[in-house]
Amino acid sequence: MNSNNLDRKYIWHPYTQMKLWNNSENIVIKSGSGFSFVDSKERRYLDGISNMWCNVWGHDRKEIIVAMKKQLDTLPHSSLFGLVNEPSVKLAKTLTHIAKGMSKVFYTDNGSTAIEAALKIAIQYWNNKGKTQKKNFICLKNGYHGDTIGCMSIGYIDGYFSPYKSLLLKTIKVESPTIRHEKFGSQNFEQYIDKIENVLKNLSSKISGFVMESGAQIAGGVNIYPKNFQRSISDLCKEYGILLILDEIATGFGRLGNMIEYKAQHSEPDIVCFAKALTGGYFPLAVTLTTTDIFNEFLGDYWAKRQLFHGHTFTGHPVGCTAALTNLELYEKLNLIRKIRNNSLVFNRLLKKFSELDICYDIRHKGMLCGIELRKGDAPIKSIDKVPIGQYIAKESLKKGVYLRTLGNIITIIPPLAIEQEDLVKIVETEYAIVKKVQHKIGRY
Numbered sequence: 001m002n003s004n005n006l007d008r009k010y011i012w013h014p015y016t017q018m019k020l021w022n023n024s025e026n027i028v029i030k031s032g033s034g035f036s037f038v039d040s041k042e043r044r045y046l047d048g049i050s051n052m053w054c055n056v057w058g059h060d061r062k063e064i065i066v067a068m069k070k071q072l073d074t075l076p077h078s079s080l081f082g083l084v085n086e087p088s089v090k091l092a093k094t095l096t097h098i099a100k101g102m103s104k105v106f107y108t109d110n111g112s113t114a115i116e117a118a119l120k121i122a123i124q125y126w127n128n129k130g131k132t133q134k135k136n137f138i139c140l141k142n143g144y145h146g147d148t149i150g151c152m153s154i155g156y157i158d159g160y161f162s163p164y165k166s167l168l169l170k171t172i173k174v175e176s177p178t179i180r181h182e183k184f185g186s187q188n189f190e191q192y193i194d195k196i197e198n199v200l201k202n203l204s205s206k207i208s209g210f211v212m213e214s215g216a217q218i219a220g221g222v223n224i225y226p227k228n229f230q231r232s233i234s235d236l237c238k239e240y241g242i243l244l245i246l247d248e249i250a251t252g253f254g255r256l257g258n259m260i261e262y263k264a265q266h267s268e269p270d271i272v273c274f275a276k277a278l279t280g281g282y283f284p285l286a287v288t289l290t291t292t293d294i295f296n297e298f299l300g301d302y303w304a305k306r307q308l309f310h311g312h313t314f315t316g317h318p319v320g321c322t323a324a325l326t327n328l329e330l331y332e333k334l335n336l337i338r339k340i341r342n343n344s345l346v347f348n349r350l351l352k353k354f355s356e357l358d359i360c361y362d363i364r365h366k367g368m369l370c371g372i373e374l375r376k377g378d379a380p381i382k383s384i385d386k387v388p389i390g391q392y393i394a395k396e397s398l399k400k401g402v403y404l405r406t407l408g409n410i411i412t413i414i415p416p417l418a419i420e421q422e423d424l425v426k427i428v429e430t431e432y433a434i435v436k437k438v439q440h441k442i443g444r445y
């Protein structure tokens with residue numbers, strides 16, 4: 001099909017002011033090639049954000065595609081309502097081996113629904129134990145867990161969600177620290193833990209679970225936790241009888257250089273969610289894992305209604321599970337975690353020169369995650385040439401052959417996990433040139 005004839009006016013794009021959306025300017029992606037997208041005019045765009053933080057192997061990884069095609073030929077879908085399919089059984093076994101301490105897998109189809117399932121499991125766990133007053137959640141400020149109503153309630157970001165405030169559940173929000181660039185000195189996170197402990201001490205009888213992203217908050221501003229912060233929360237949850245619900249949707253499977261982030265953080269969740277990289281980014285699939293202790297509370301007579309009343313049409317999708325199994329085999333076969341750790345050192349070196357630019361207020365980096373915060377003095381840079389800074393940077397990046405999005409004034413470089421070094425260098429160099437240009441323009445105001 002000739003893409004000039006594509007009538008694109010029917011799509012309502014996510015997080016997009018459609019009045020500013022210009023169909024003729026926008027790019028139609030036709031194919032994937034290595035770590036790039038290719039558009040209808042054969043222009044290539046290196047993927048600087050791993051296609052919304054989910055892509056692992058680039059956009060044409062044969063092993064996964066072949067396995068998915070084979071599964072489609074055999075069985076396109078059969079749900080887990082009263083039946084089971086082979087790939088979902090195999091994947092559940094694999095996941096419980098990788099994610100130590102977890103023994104059951106509940107399947108959903110995106111990150112938000114994995115979190116919704118986790119919240120329902122936590123509430124019903126306490127209900128089934130007869131502790132119905134334990135119905136609140138405690139969570140970290142600047143956390144993000146998805147766009148559904150439960151997720152917005154625990155991961156409230158004012159800039160996104162204020163119109164929906166009236167819909168949201170009441171939750172308890174506590175401050176979290178972040179690792180900042182050396183120039184800010186080391187940060188003492190104990191004060192945050194003391195405050196959290198105070199809340200837990202007073203309210204533990206009402207709190208069902210502590211929900212947080214594992215290792216780092218991404219959408220809330222690329223905040224990387226200091227060492228032992230997550231471990232301290234995990235210890236407090238055990239001490240005060242609160243379930244620890246970890247969101248590894250964006251950070252699991254290597255984003256921060258560790259296969260399972262909660263293990264690297266020495267924390268012990270009761271419930272943990274994975275999605276995004278699970279299938280290499282090739283199929284919408286998500287999982288909510290729990291311990292045996294949680295699962296056992298749901299057992300009983302049919303009429304006792306202890307069972308989990310939750311399920312999706314596409315639960316345990318065999319094509320998605322096949323993609324995930326093949327993806328996880330490749331992790332092991334190609335030792336992806338070692339590659340990420342090596343590339344992370346290169347990434348770190350490449351980022352050093354950003355700190356020479358006055359407008360780079362802070363550079364936060366770990367593994368294959370990076371946020372570069374732009375400010376003029378203390379003020380976040382909001383726009384350039386009257387265009388919002390995020391749009392300006394995204395457009396400039398596309399012009400230079402890189403697909404990238406920002407979080408407001410924070411440039412995020414979150415490349416495919418298996419990216420080759422030369423592609424990583426190209427992305428970082430491109431963004432450096434753009435930030436330099438922004439600094440030059442800002443200097444004129």
Ligand SMILES: Cc1ncc(COP(=O)(O)O)c(C=O)c1O
Pocket residue numbers: 110111112113115144145146147213218219247248249250251275276
């Ligand atoms: C940490 C985290 N949790 C949950 C989600 C929601 O996932 P999805 O967009 O698949 O609903 C995201 C999405 O970016 C995320 O970053």
